[in-house]
Amino acid sequence: MESLSLPQARKLALLSQGLPVKTSQGSAYLKSLDVFERLGYVQIDTISVVQRAHHHTLWNRNPNYQVGHLEQLVAEKRVFEYWSHAAAYLPMRDYRFSLPRKAAIKSNQQNHWYQKDHKLMRDVLKRIEDNGPLMAKDFVSESHKSNGWGSKPTKRALETLYMQGDLMIPERRSFHKVYDLTERVLPDGLDTSMPTEQEHGQFLVLSYLRAHGFGNLAEITYLLKGVKKQVSQTLNELCESGEIEKVMINGVEYYVCCDALTLLNKRLNKKRAKLLSPFDNLLIQRKRASSIFNFDYLLECYVPATKRQFGYFCLPILWGGTLVARADCKVDKYTSTLNVIHLFIEPSLRTREVFLSALEEELSAFSQFNQCSSYTIGKVSPYINIT
Numbered sequence: 001m002e003s004l005s006l007p008q009a010r011k012l013a014l015l016s017q018g019l020p021v022k023t024s025q026g027s028a029y030l031k032s033l034d035v036f037e038r039l040g041y042v043q044i045d046t047i048s049v050v051q052r053a054h055h056h057t058l059w060n061r062n063p064n065y066q067v068g069h070l071e072q073l074v075a076e077k078r079v080f081e082y083w084s085h086a087a088a089y090l091p092m093r094d095y096r097f098s099l100p101r102k103a104a105i106k107s108n109q110q111n112h113w114y115q116k117d118h119k120l121m122r123d124v125l126k127r128i129e130d131n132g133p134l135m136a137k138d139f140v141s142e143s144h145k146s147n148g149w150g151s152k153p154t155k156r157a158l159e160t161l162y163m164q165g166d167l168m169i170p171e172r173r174s175f176h177k178v179y180d181l182t183e184r185v186l187p188d189g190l191d192t193s194m195p196t197e198q199e200h201g202q203f204l205v206l207s208y209l210r211a212h213g214f215g216n217l218a219e220i221t222y223l224l225k226g227v228k229k230q231v232s233q234t235l236n237e238l239c240e241s242g243e244i245e246k247v248m249i250n251g252v253e254y255y256v257c258c259d260a261l262t263l264l265n266k267r268l269n270k271k272r273a274k275l276l277s278p279f280d281n282l283l284i285q286r287k288r289a290s291s292i293f294n295f296d297y298l299l300e301c302y303v304p305a306t307k308r309q310f311g312y313f314c315l316p317i318l319w320g321g322t323l324v325a326r327a328d329c330k331v332d333k334y335t336s337t338l339n340v341i342h343l344f345i346e347p348s349l350r351t352r353e354v355f356l357s358a359l360e361e362e363l364s365a366f367s368q369f370n371q372c373s374s375y376t377i378g379k380v381s382p383y384i385n386i387t
Contacts, residue, residue, distance in 0.1 A: 003248040008264055009292055010321055012256075016213035017282050018061040019318060020272040028064035036091045040207045041084040043279040046175070047301060050338070053279035056091060059369050060274055074171060077187035081169040081177075082174055085223035085284070092187065096147045097203045101225075102165030110225055112163050114156040124157045125166060125181075133170060133180040165189045182225045197275050201227070201234030205244070206257065212282065213263070214247060214254040240278050250291060273319040273358040274364050275327060283316060283323070291302055294348070295323040308315045309340055310323065319358055324349045331370050338367040338375040345380065 004012065014020075016039055035058055036042060045053035048358075059065040070089065073079040077178040082098050090098070104110035130135050139154035158179050161167040168185040171178045186192065195203065203228060207272065208220045217235065221228045236253055238244040244255050271355050276282060278299040283289040290296050297316055300308040311328025318327070349355060367375045 001048045001246050001248055001253075002261070002320045004214075006292065006294075007321065009249045011268050012213035012260065012263055013282065013292060014268060014318075014372070015266055016211060019282060020269050021063055022269045022272075028062065028066065029069050029072065031062045031070040032058055032065055033073060033091070035065075036073070036079055037093065038088065038211060039281050040094070040211050041088040041090045042281070043084070043284065044089060045083070045277075045279050047313065050315070050366075051331075053277040056277040056369075057280050058136065060280065063365070071171070074169075077185070080185070083163065085277075092205070094203070095186070096191050096195055097195060097200060099192070100200055102163070103194065104226060105160075106164035106166075112160055114160055116160055117153060117157060119160055119298070120153055120157045124154060125161060128167065128179060129181060133178045135173065135176055135178050137176070147164065174222065176265055180235065184235060197230050198237075202238070203232040204231055205234050205238060205255075209244065209255060209257050209260065214249065215258045215261055216252070216254050219285055219288055260350065268321055270320045271358060273317060273355065275315045275317055275329070276313065277360060278313070280316075282294040282318075287289075289316075289323070293323045295346070297326070310344055314342075314344070317362075319355050322348070326360075331372060336371070336373045338363065338370055338372040340375060340377040341348065341379070343377055343380045357361055 004237065018035065038061075042054050042057050050056065055065070055067050070079070072087070078092050078094060080092050081087070081089055083101065084090065094343075101110065102227045105112050108116075110272070124139065129138075136152070136155040136158055139152075139158075158167065158177075162179060163179075165182060167179045168182045169177050170180050170185045171284050204224070205220055208215050208236065211217065212219070217228065217232055220235075221231050235244070237248065239255070243258060245258050247256050247261075248253050257267070260283065278297075283293070283295070283297060286297055295316065298309075300310060300314065305312075311327055313325045314328045316323050317325040318326060323346070325343060327343045327346050330339050330341060331337070332339055345352065363377075367373070375384070
C-alpha cells in the first residue's frame with residue numbers, strides 16, 4: 001500500500017478541489033458550471049456579514065465569477081437546489097442521485113424535520129399546480145401554532161413536499177424560496193430513473209474521491225443517512241475491480257481513484273492566498289481539516305460572544321499549500337469597507353512578510369468581490385504587528 005506524506009496529501013486535496021486557481025480562461029459563466037461539476041455541490045448559507053458562502057465558494061475557484069451566474073445556472077436548469085450533507089446547489093446532471101433520499105422521505109423510511117400533515121400537503125400542492133410557482137408568504141397559515149425554527153404549517157408542508165421530491169425551487173427572490181412542481185422545473189430529456197443501489201454507491205464514492213482527492217468511509221458518508229453499508233460494499237467492489245486503491249496518510253487508511261496520484265506531478269500555486277468560506281468544501285469536515293491540514297476550526301457565530309476565541313465569522317486562510325491563518329471579517333456597507341476585525345496567524349507560519357504581501361493582494365480582490373472599495377486590518381495576533 002502506497003503512503004503519502006502530509007504535504008503530498010494536502011497538495012492532492014487542493015488540486016482536486018481546484019484551489020487556489022492559477023488562471024481562468026474561457027467563458028466565466030461556463031467555468032462556474034465546471035466548478036459545480038468538479039465539487040458535486042456548493043453549500044448554501046444565509047449569513048451575509050461577507051458575501052454568502054455559495055457565492056464565496058464559487059468565486060474562490062473562478063476568479064471571474066459573477067453573483068448573477070448562480071441565478072442564471074438555476075434559471076437555465078443546469079443547477080438545482082436540494083440537500084447534500086446540508087442545503088446546497090447541485091449540478092443538474094446528478095439529479096437522479098437525489099432520488100433515493102427523496103423516495104426514502106416520501107415512504108417514511110427516512111425521517112424529516114416535520115411531522116407530515118397530508119391534507120395540508122395535498123392542498124398546498126394543488127394550489128401550486130393551479131396557480132403556478134409560489135412562496136411561503138403566499139399562503140395564509142390559519143390558526144396553527146408555529147413549530148420548528150418558528151416556521152408555520154404551510155412552510156413545513158412546502159419543505160416536506162420539496163424534500164420528498166414533489167416540489168423544486170426554480171428561483172429565489174430576495175433569498176426566499178419559490179416552489180413549483182418538479183415536472184415543471186426539470187429540463188427536457190433529463191434522466192430521472194431511480195439509480196440502483198450499486199449505481200448510487202458508485203456515485204457517492206467516485207464523486208467524493210474525485211472532488212477531494214482521497215477519502216474514507218466516514219468522510220464519504222458524512223451526514224448522509226442510510227448509505228454507510230452500501231458505500232462500504234462499494235469501496236470493496238471498486239478496490240477489487242481496480243478502479244480505486246488504498247493509501248496511507250498520517251497512519252490512516254484512505255481510498256483514492258487509481259489515476260488521482262498523477263495530480264501530484266502538477267504544480268500547486270502556493271503563492272496565492274485565499275480567504276475561504278467557513279462552509280467551503282475543502283474544510284466543511286472539520287475533523288479532516290484537523291488531521292490533514294493541522295488546522296482546528298470552529299465557526300463561532302453560534303457560540304456566545306463571551307466565549308468566542310476568534311470572532312463571529314472567522315475565515316480560514318489558505319497559503320503555501322496549507323492553512324496558515326484566519327481572519328474575522330465583516331463588510332461595512334455604509335463605508336464600502338471590508339473590515340478584517342482580527343487577523344490570527346498560525347504558529348506554523350514562518351515567512352510572514354511574504355504571506356502578508358500575498359494576503360494584501362487577496363484582500364484587495366476579496367474587497368472588490370464584496371463590492372467594497374477598500375479594506376482595513378484592525379488587529380493582528382499573536383505573533384506580528386502591522387503598522
